[in-house]
Amino acid sequence: MTAGLLKRSDEDGRSQTSATEIRIRDAAEADLPAIVEIHNEAIASRISSAQLDPVTVEGRREWFRVHSPMQYPIWVADLDGAIAGWLSFREFLPRCAYRDTVELSVYVSEQFRRRGVGRKLLQEAIARGPQLGMHSLVGLIFGHNEPSIALFRLAGFERWGLLPGVARVDEIPRDLTIFGRHI
Ligand SMILES: CC(C)(COP(=O)(O)OP(=O)(O)OC[C@H]1O[C@@H](n2cnc3c(N)ncnc32)[C@H](O)[C@@H]1OP(=O)(O)O)[C@@H](O)C(=O)NCCC(=O)NCCS
Numbered sequence: 001m002t003a004g005l006l007k008r009s010d011e012d013g014r015s016q017t018s019a020t021e022i023r024i025r026d027a028a029e030a031d032l033p034a035i036v037e038i039h040n041e042a043i044a045s046r047i048s049s050a051q052l053d054p055v056t057v058e059g060r061r062e063w064f065r066v067h068s069p070m071q072y073p074i075w076v077a078d079l080d081g082a083i084a085g086w087l088s089f090r091e092f093l094p095r096c097a098y099r100d101t102v103e104l105s106v107y108v109s110e111q112f113r114r115r116g117v118g119r120k121l122l123q124e125a126i127a128r129g130p131q132l133g134m135h136s137l138v139g140l141i142f143g144h145n146e147p148s149i150a151l152f153r154l155a156g157f158e159r160w161g162l163l164p165g166v167a168r169v170d171e172i173p174r175d176l177t178i179f180g181r182h183i
Contacts, residue, residue, distance in 0.1 A: 052169065090104075
């Protein structure tokens, strides 16, 4: 699972092409510290995670172990030998009729943002989801999370729902949007 050439912009906004490769693979438990570190950056930003307190490696071990490569995998994106981001799948709703609709979350290290990592992870989910028995993908995204909404729209997701003011983040009411696409 590799991406070829990567387009990015320099400080003047001009497009550059580098030969850096984004490699997507199943996460190993040894990746958990990097996964947790990236997650904690996002938690601190207050726009991207409904988890409000920092997570720990030990606290996430059980979460990691209930995922498997064939059902609800966790993938990491390897860039220049570092873990640049990750994507995880989980059950959308427990009722049988929703079995093949899956919720996904995607997180990219601040250090590696705007280099196509998030896009590559979503593209991989769209391409490989059917082999994993999925027919629809859903992302639950805060209404004020503009980077993520832009990314999901770019990957062909549409806004399927809005739950106004259902979250409280530091006492501020926040909307939850539901972005989805059939695959
Ligand atoms: C959202 C997130 C995953 C994007 O990852 P990324 O690797 O930086 O995204 P990409 O480089 O693949 O960007 C692809 C496109 O998404 C859009 N995009 C990404 N970040 C953006 C930003 N900060 N502002 C506006 N658009 C943005 C752009 O259209 C971008 O294309 P471009 O760079 O050619 O303009 C990353 O910002 C992140 O990890 N945020 C915290 C976690 C989070 O919010 N996850 C979503 C909840 S599931």
